[in-house]
Amino acid sequence: METALMRCFYVLLSVVICHGFHLHGPSDPLIVHLGGSVMLPCFVEPPLAMEELEVEWKRTDSETLVHLWQEGESRPESQNQRYHERAHFFTEEIAHGNFSLFLTNVTHEDAGLYKCAVYTNLHSDETLIEIKEIERLIVSGGHVISAYAGEDVTLNCSVDSHIPPENIEEVSWKKIDEDILVLFYQESEVLTDSSHERYRDRVEFFSAEERNKGNFSLRLKSVRTEDKGLYICLAFSGALSDNTTVEVLQLGFSSMHIGIFVLCILGFVFGSLILGYLSFISFKNNDDSRRALAIQCAHVLCPNITMSIVFILWGITEGFFTEAATCSALNFVRILFLLWIALHLKTFQDYPHQLINRLAISLQFGVITLVAYLPILVDLWYKINTLGKVFIVGGLLLKLFLTLLYVLVVVCCRRPVKIYRITELQITEIINVLRIFVIISLYRLHPKYLTLAIFPLLPFIWFFCHAVLKRLFLLWISVMMILEVLSASVLIYIHYDFANNVKERDTLTSLTAFLHILTMMILFTSLSPFSETNTVTTHASSEEDLRQGEEEVTEIFEEEVTKSDSKNTGTQRSLSHLVVFVFGTAVVVFVNAVALLVELILKSRNGQRTVDLRVILLPTECVFAVCCLALQLFAFWQENRERFREDIKRLRGLCGCKQTLTISPPENHEHELEKLATASQPSRS
Structure with a gap:
C-alpha cells in the first residue's frame, strides 16, 4: 500500500515538474501548387528529450501512415508507398523540437487533413494540418x-x-x-x-x-x-x-499539288518539246504557211501560259502571293518577248506586227515593275507619314498617266510616229527614278541618299543632246550606255549595302538587274528611228545633194520608221535568233518547272522553304534578256556600221590624229541615192 502511494506521488511530481508539452501547427489551411512542394509545420517548445521520442504523421481520413520517426531515426520503410521518397523529416531539426514534414511533387490525392502526433514516455500531443486546395x-x-x-x-x-x-x-x-x-x-x-x-x-x-x-x-x-x-x-x-x-509530321501532297505536278510536266513536254520540234521542222523547211504560224504561236503560248497558271495555283495553295505573282507575271509577259524575236513574225499583218514590236519590251518592263513593287508599296504605306503617302499616290498617278499616254499613241495611231519611241524611254526612266525613291524609303535611309535619284535622270537628259547626236553618234550612244550601267550599279549598291534580309536583298538585286536590261533594250529601240534617219542623210555628201534628196528622204522616212519595227531581231532567219528563241521557249520554261517542283518536294519533306523562287527565275530571265539584248546590239551595229566609222574618223580628228580625207566622185552620190530608193521598196519575199 505504501509502495502504490509512492508511485502516484512520483507520477504527480513528474507532471508538475515537466508541465507536459503542446504541439504547434498552422492556424489556416494550406494551399499548395500542383506538382510543387510544401512544408507541413509541426513543432514544440521547449525541445523534448530524444529518448523514447516518437513522431508520427498520418492521414486522418484513411489512417495512411505518411512518415514515422522512431528510436532516434527516420523509418521510411514503414510509410505508405504513395509517399515513398516524397515525405521527409528535417532530421537535424528534430532535436530542436521541429517535427515538420516536407512533402514534394504534390498531387491531387495529397489534398486532405494530416495529423502530426508526438509521443514520449510521459506525455503525448497532436495537431492537425489541412491541405485545403491543390492549385493546378x-x-x-x-x-x-x-x-x-x-x-x-x-x-x-x-x-x-x-x-x-x-x-x-x-x-x-x-x-x-x-x-x-x-x-x-x-x-x-x-x-x-x-x-x-x-x-x-x-x-x-x-x-x-x-x-x-x-x-x-x-x-x-x-x-x-x-x-x-x-x-x-x-x-x-x-x-x-x-x-x-x-x-x-511529313505531309502528303494534296490534289492541288498533284495538279501542279501534272501541269508542269505537260507544259514542258507538250508545249516546249513537242511543239518546239514541230516549230523547228517548219523553220527548217522554210514553211511560212498559216499552219506553221499556228504552231509557232502555240509553241510560244502553251508553255508560258501553263507555267503562269501553275504559279498562281501554287501561290493560292501555299500562300506566297507576292512571290507567286512575280513568277506568274514573268511567264506571262515572256509571251510578248518571244513574239518579239519569233522567226515567223513576218506572216502577221502590218499593224499587229508593229504593235508587238512597240509594246513587247515596254509592257514587260511595266508589268514586272508593278507586280514586284506593289507589295513593297503596300507595306511602306503603313510605315510612312502623310507626305510620303502623297508622294506614293502622286508617283503612281504619274506612271499611270504616262503609260496611258504611251498606249494611246501606239494603239490609236496606225501611222508610224517617231515620238512614241521618245515617250517610251521617258516613262522607263521616270519609273527608274521612282523606284530609287521607294527603295530609299523602304530602307529608311538618310535624305542625303535622295541625291542618288539623279543617276537615272542622267540618261534621260543625255538622250536629248541632239547636238552631239548629229555630229558624234558613236560618242552619244556610248555615254548613254555608260549612264545606264551607272544607274543600275547605284541601285544594286543600295540593296547590298542596306538590306538586312538576305533573301530580300538577292531578290531585289536580281529584279533591278532585269529591269535595267529591259531599260537598255528600250534605249536601243528608241534609237532606231534616229539612227536610220541620220544614216539616210549621211549618204548625201554635199549640201546640194542633200537638197536634191530632201523630198525623197521625206517620202521614205515613214517607211524607214516602219522598217525599224520590222528589222527586229525576231524577223531574221539566223542561227543565233533560233538559239535564243529555243532558249526562251524551252530552257527558261524548264528551269521554271524544275525549280517549282523541287521546291514542292523539299518543302513537303522538310516543312520549310528552301529558297525564294524569284532568286532562281529572275537570274534565268536576265540571261534570256541579255541574249536578246546581244542580238539587238548586233543588229544595231550592222545598221550603223558606216556611221560609226565616220564618227571614229571625226574623233581622231578632234584628238589631233592624222587621217586621210577621201572625197568621193560626184557621180557616186547619184549611185548611192539609187541604192537607197531601191532598198526603201518592200521586199517581195
Whole structure:
C-alpha cells in the first residue's frame, strides 16, 4: 500500500515538474501548387528529450501512415508507398523540437487533413494540418498529326485547373521551330490580329462553350507543307503555367499539288518539246504557211501560259502571293518577248506586227515593275507619314498617266510616229527614278541618299543632246550606255549595302538587274528611228545633194520608221535568233518547272522553304534578256556600221590624229541615192 502511494506521488511530481508539452501547427489551411512542394509545420517548445521520442504523421481520413520517426531515426520503410521518397523529416531539426514534414511533387490525392502526433514516455500531443486546395494548371493533349496538304486538322490542347477557364489569363499557340505566334487568347478574348500573317484567317479556337470547359484545341484550316513542325500550347494563370506540344509530321501532297505536278510536266513536254520540234521542222523547211504560224504561236503560248497558271495555283495553295505573282507575271509577259524575236513574225499583218514590236519590251518592263513593287508599296504605306503617302499616290498617278499616254499613241495611231519611241524611254526612266525613291524609303535611309535619284535622270537628259547626236553618234550612244550601267550599279549598291534580309536583298538585286536590261533594250529601240534617219542623210555628201534628196528622204522616212519595227531581231532567219528563241521557249520554261517542283518536294519533306523562287527565275530571265539584248546590239551595229566609222574618223580628228580625207566622185552620190530608193521598196519575199 505504501509502495502504490509512492508511485502516484512520483507520477504527480513528474507532471508538475515537466508541465507536459503542446504541439504547434498552422492556424489556416494550406494551399499548395500542383506538382510543387510544401512544408507541413509541426513543432514544440521547449525541445523534448530524444529518448523514447516518437513522431508520427498520418492521414486522418484513411489512417495512411505518411512518415514515422522512431528510436532516434527516420523509418521510411514503414510509410505508405504513395509517399515513398516524397515525405521527409528535417532530421537535424528534430532535436530542436521541429517535427515538420516536407512533402514534394504534390498531387491531387495529397489534398486532405494530416495529423502530426508526438509521443514520449510521459506525455503525448497532436495537431492537425489541412491541405485545403491543390492549385493546378495542367495542359494536356500532346500528340502527333499526319495529314495531306489542303486538309483541316485539329491540334489538341486541354487545360485542367482549379481556376474557372474563363478566368485563365493567357493561352497561346506557337510554332516552335520558327518562333511564330499562331493564335492568342487573353482575358476571355481571342486576339486573331496577333496571329502571324501566314496563319491569319486559317486558325481558330472552338466555341466559347468549349473554351469554358477547358478545350483550347486549335483548328488549322487548309494545311500547307510549310505548316510541318512542332507546335506548343502554353497556358498562364498568375504564377502557374504549363504547356503541351503537338507535332505535325511529313505531309502528303494534296490534289492541288498533284495538279501542279501534272501541269508542269505537260507544259514542258507538250508545249516546249513537242511543239518546239514541230516549230523547228517548219523553220527548217522554210514553211511560212498559216499552219506553221499556228504552231509557232502555240509553241510560244502553251508553255508560258501553263507555267503562269501553275504559279498562281501554287501561290493560292501555299500562300506566297507576292512571290507567286512575280513568277506568274514573268511567264506571262515572256509571251510578248518571244513574239518579239519569233522567226515567223513576218506572216502577221502590218499593224499587229508593229504593235508587238512597240509594246513587247515596254509592257514587260511595266508589268514586272508593278507586280514586284506593289507589295513593297503596300507595306511602306503603313510605315510612312502623310507626305510620303502623297508622294506614293502622286508617283503612281504619274506612271499611270504616262503609260496611258504611251498606249494611246501606239494603239490609236496606225501611222508610224517617231515620238512614241521618245515617250517610251521617258516613262522607263521616270519609273527608274521612282523606284530609287521607294527603295530609299523602304530602307529608311538618310535624305542625303535622295541625291542618288539623279543617276537615272542622267540618261534621260543625255538622250536629248541632239547636238552631239548629229555630229558624234558613236560618242552619244556610248555615254548613254555608260549612264545606264551607272544607274543600275547605284541601285544594286543600295540593296547590298542596306538590306538586312538576305533573301530580300538577292531578290531585289536580281529584279533591278532585269529591269535595267529591259531599260537598255528600250534605249536601243528608241534609237532606231534616229539612227536610220541620220544614216539616210549621211549618204548625201554635199549640201546640194542633200537638197536634191530632201523630198525623197521625206517620202521614205515613214517607211524607214516602219522598217525599224520590222528589222527586229525576231524577223531574221539566223542561227543565233533560233538559239535564243529555243532558249526562251524551252530552257527558261524548264528551269521554271524544275525549280517549282523541287521546291514542292523539299518543302513537303522538310516543312520549310528552301529558297525564294524569284532568286532562281529572275537570274534565268536576265540571261534570256541579255541574249536578246546581244542580238539587238548586233543588229544595231550592222545598221550603223558606216556611221560609226565616220564618227571614229571625226574623233581622231578632234584628238589631233592624222587621217586621210577621201572625197568621193560626184557621180557616186547619184549611185548611192539609187541604192537607197531601191532598198526603201518592200521586199517581195
